[in-house]
Amino acid sequence: MVRTAINLYSVRELDLPMAEILERCAAAGYDGVQFSGGFGGRSAEELADHLDDLDLAVTASHVDVDDLESDPARVVDFHETIGADGAVVPWLGPEQFESRAATLETADRVDGMAADLLDYGFALHYHNHDHEFAAFDDTTGFEVFADHTDALLEPDVGWIETAGHDPVEIVERYGERVEIVHMKDMDDGEFCEIGDGDVDMQACADAAREVDAEWLVYEHDEPEDPAASIDAGAEFLAGL
Template structure:
């Protein structure tokens, strides 16, 4: 079991990225998942900070609602950027408007597979990251099931346990049903009624059960994330302490 934090949690920490990485390491995490800040940072300084702290980079999130028409032209440049810091996987999310019907979901799946094929050529994994809207009913199924059934094995899953629960689904059952397709588990607590991210241990998600299920399925990486922390650095420490208790 290896633990990390998604830097979206720390986006409001007004410090240079290398210093933020030092804080992540000091909190006790094994790795860091990038989002947004790396393109604006000094890559050499970031690489040096990763080397000094020993932090691994299990993944990078391409953004909250990746623009599929624009991304193919940018994908090689994006891979170049994240390869420089030893990133192992890129994760994409999809806006609800692209999951409105079986036809739009199949079209989305085809675009994701195009991106995955290029990523695999560059020896980097390509993952799908869910939100809560994938789990609404649709034609006797859910957008998530229709999408996953339409994707081939080149597309893995970065499963966000909190958003699964917020969508009305059971994250433990999802982890077991997906099995080795889950490459990274996002450890996020949520208030299900409000569909809002909350501090770990204060929401409705049995994250200990999610982690145990993922361990059974031999998931390696457990990435803490809080979308709207009041105190990002306190949340960083709280997430690390929670995950450490489950090692």
């Protein structure tokens, strides 16, 4: 059964202690949270205790690439303590997907990170934006990357839609490597609240279930009201 979570990047502008943010996420009805680089100054042990008290699980976290490459052991130790079983590359720039050669180099780089984490029993996922879908030859940067890396994939349905591709088709095509689906909505390339944009969210949720994905993760990069967005995301995902 697919579970729901919120990527905490969505509430980075919320001026509240991490403990209260987690409490709001739990009260909204999410099964878990996805950390994205910020921990509110809390230690891994403190976070783990509070998450346990709230009965909140943790998805593979978004982790800065510099940290993944410089000290994978520390990354694994922290995130394993809070309950994650993997890490996600959240961003690599457009220049790394601008040609087939650049994309192949990027795939090798990500595979290097994945191998380092695998030494500790940790999985690595890759989160896309729209620039990975740069067209060259008869394919896209995303397809070349996906076909040449062993990393898991975290499809972001909003960015896939913005790039002019079908997020359902992407989820279905790479389903064996998809554990987490980012449920972001977009309105003509602009961020919007989930359900108000161009993405067929029900079809994406159905596809995620069809491929046995583990998580539907709500994300809104620029919510007008981050606190209200916590509840809006949870209510929408619960209805899918």
